Amino acid sequence: MTDKNDKLNLWVTETHKDIVSMGFRAEETLFSKISEYQQVDVIKTAGHGGMLLNDGIVMVSERDEFVYHEMIAHVPLFTLAGPERVLIIGGGDGGTAREVLRHMTVKRVVMVEIDAVVVEACKKHLPSMSGSLDDPRLELLIEDGVKFAEKCNETFDAVLIDSTDPIGPAQPLFDKEFYENISGLLSDNGIMISQSESPFYDPEIQRSMFSNQRPFFKKVHIYTFSTLTYPGGLWSFGFASKGPCPIKDFDPGRVKDSKLETRYYNPDVHRASFALPEFIKNDLAGLIDPVPF
Amino acid sequence: MTDKNDKLNLWVTETHKDIVSMGFRAEETLFSKISEYQQVDVIKTAGHGGMLLNDGIVMVSERDEFVYHEMIAHVPLFTLAGPERVLIIGGGDGGTAREVLRHMTVKRVVMVEIDAVVVEACKKHLPSMSGSLDDPRLELLIEDGVKFAEKCNETFDAVLIDSTDPIGPAQPLFDKEFYENISGLLSDNGIMISQSESPFYDPEIQRSMFSNQRPFFKKVHIYTFSTLTYPGGLWSFGFASKGPCPIKDFDPGRVKDSKLETRYYNPDVHRASFALPEFIKNDLAGLIDPVPF
Numbered sequence: 001m002t003d004k005n006d007k008l009n010l011w012v013t014e015t016h017k018d019i020v021s022m023g024f025r026a027e028e029t030l031f032s033k034i035s036e037y038q039q040v041d042v043i044k045t046a047g048h049g050g051m052l053l054n055d056g057i058v059m060v061s062e063r064d065e066f067v068y069h070e071m072i073a074h075v076p077l078f079t080l081a082g083p084e085r086v087l088i089i090g091g092g093d094g095g096t097a098r099e100v101l102r103h104m105t106v107k108r109v110v111m112v113e114i115d116a117v118v119v120e121a122c123k124k125h126l127p128s129m130s131g132s133l134d135d136p137r138l139e140l141l142i143e144d145g146v147k148f149a150e151k152c153n154e155t156f157d158a159v160l161i162d163s164t165d166p167i168g169p170a171q172p173l174f175d176k177e178f179y180e181n182i183s184g185l186l187s188d189n190g191i192m193i194s195q196s197e198s199p200f201y202d203p204e205i206q207r208s209m210f211s212n213q214r215p216f217f218k219k220v221h222i223y224t225f226s227t228l229t230y231p232g233g234l235w236s237f238g239f240a241s242k243g244p245c246p247i248k249d250f251d252p253g254r255v256k257d258s259k260l261e262t263r264y265y266n267p268d269v270h271r272a273s274f275a276l277p278e279f280i281k282n283d284l285a286g287l288i289d290p291v292p293f
Numbered sequence: 294m295t296d297k298n299d300k301l302n303l304w305v306t307e308t309h310k311d312i313v314s315m316g317f318r319a320e321e322t323l324f325s326k327i328s329e330y331q332q333v334d335v336i337k338t339a340g341h342g343g344m345l346l347n348d349g350i351v352m353v354s355e356r357d358e359f360v361y362h363e364m365i366a367h368v369p370l371f372t373l374a375g376p377e378r379v380l381i382i383g384g385g386d387g388g389t390a391r392e393v394l395r396h397m398t399v400k401r402v403v404m405v406e407i408d409a410v411v412v413e414a415c416k417k418h419l420p421s422m423s424g425s426l427d428d429p430r431l432e433l434l435i436e437d438g439v440k441f442a443e444k445c446n447e448t449f450d451a452v453l454i455d456s457t458d459p460i461g462p463a464q465p466l467f468d469k470e471f472y473e474n475i476s477g478l479l480s481d482n483g484i485m486i487s488q489s490e491s492p493f494y495d496p497e498i499q500r501s502m503f504s505n506q507r508p509f510f511k512k513v514h515i516y517t518f519s520t521l522t523y524p525g526g527l528w529s530f531g532f533a534s535k536g537p538c539p540i541k542d543f544d545p546g547r548v549k550d551s552k553l554e555t556r557y558y559n560p561d562v563h564r565a566s567f568a569l570p571e572f573i574k575n576d577l578a579g580l581i582d583p584v585p586f
Contacts, residue, residue, distance in 0.1 A: 020315070021314075022313070022315060023308075024313055226527035232519075232521050234519035268586055272565035278558070
């Protein structure tokens with residue numbers, strides 16, 4: 001903290017549903033721009049490193065981003081045997097791409113981010129995430145993921161929907177038509193992962209998401225993880241599969257052989273993340289498939 | 294929300310380590326008293342029901358207390374076959390006692406709460422938790438748990454340390470002497486559960502706790518759960534055992550046979566809660582024992 005800020009009580013605060021708020025002590029604004037789609041800010045915080053906010057909603061902090069990015073990437077990619085082609089929708093900070101690219105079997109990553117300003121902000125101020133965007137295996141397209149999914153002719157082993165909440169530019173990423181198009185891009189054993197909000201606060205969004213996904217997949221599951229920067233702490237991803245089961249088809253040997261160093265993910269956490277508290281099972285009854293432990 | 298509050302922007306806010314804060318929209322103060330030990334408040338919130346705060350730190354909210362109380366009680370009590378005698382240290386709101394008393398094998402619960410004002414506040418304003426305190430199987434003692442543990446001659450199958458943070462009156466509940474005395478009160482197959490803080494924010498407290506516990510137990514484990522009202526969301530309990538293993542000696546049939554209705558706990562969650570993210574394993578290396586999945 002610089003001297004001049006020692007007496008400044010600066011906090012960046014996000015409010016959810018007007019009933020709960022999270023605040024992070026801030027030191028200074030590193031980046032602030034209004035793009036075609038949203039306001040994009042990077043704040044230097046006192047205890048959570050650099051923090052990206054879109055329209056005032058925390059996207060990532062350097063302190064805990066490893067959890068989200070390890071869990072969106074490694075759970076599907078270690079469920080598959082030798083995944084080669086991965087599509088990322090959103091994920092402009094680069095954290096998801098970074099973890100995907102750590103898989104040596106991956107030959108090609110296409111990342112479709114709608115907002116060039118998010119990429120610009122993260123390239124300048126969050127290099128530990130955005131550094132991955134220069135990898136030669138990655139093609140970064142600045143365009144609308146919904147339109148991309150309509151016209152794309154490639155096939156992918158995994159599609160990772162690393163989106164914001166279903167408001168603003170990300171809203172159509174939660175629609176039936178989009179999931180149908182993504183399903184069409186997947187190989188016969190493909191997996192789609194989708195950011196699926198807070199089990200405590202957003203069960204109605206989850207119900208809508210999963211009922212929109214179900215018609216186009218063999219099985220739809222949900223798995224959970226912990227964040228420091230999203231309201232309620234507990235967060236989730238949807239695991240929609242054309243074939244592979246995240247428990248039966250998961251081989252912990254692949255994790256060991258990869259020699260990948262992680263800070264959150266490991267084979268025990270992989271399996272445990274599919275164990276659902278009773279309230280989640282009840283909230284999503286009939287909309288998600290049980291996993292065989 | 295009453296009319297008069299529609300325009301009042303009232304929030305109750307807790308700050309942790311001066312870097313993160315959690316706020317909850319409030320409607321009114323239901324109870325506020327300074328006891329011999331701490332300031333005790335019950336706030337009616339807009340989205341989280343009644344909320345108990347000791348010295349401004351959130352203890353429980355009606356919205357999510359089921360998670361904490363199911364996890365502190367059912368994990369040890371379903372690891373044991375037919376637990377009969379349970380000691381609760383702290384837990385003045387009554388939520389832990391409520392879940393313990395749902396086990397039909399339990400014949401006697403002794404609860405030692407230091408602060409009568411906490412019990413008074415919860416009896417008046419949080420009856421869904423404190424109602425259990427009238428159960429004839431429960432003996433409530435208003436006294437210092439540390440002194441109680443020194444002089445007690447009874448033996449218990451499980452001791453649940455449902456304490457506040459290691460500041461103020463709860464500080465000695467994290468000391469070696471206390472753990473040694475608790476170990477002496479346990480039956481040969483006894484289990485001690487202790488509130489063990491945030492894995493993200495408080496690893497130094499956890500290291501101190503577990504190194505203080507280890508000399509007096511055969512095995513010391515940690516398990517995690519999610520709360521809405523503690524900083525960082527992810528929280529933990531220590532599982533210190535004189536014999537039983539929370540995985541090998543856990544029989545899911547006991548849960549089924551009990552017909553106990555839960556909102557968070559179930560056999561899958563029981564096992565999954567012991568699966569530790571890499572950063573927790575690293576932070577507590579050498580201080581906790583691995584569990585055999």
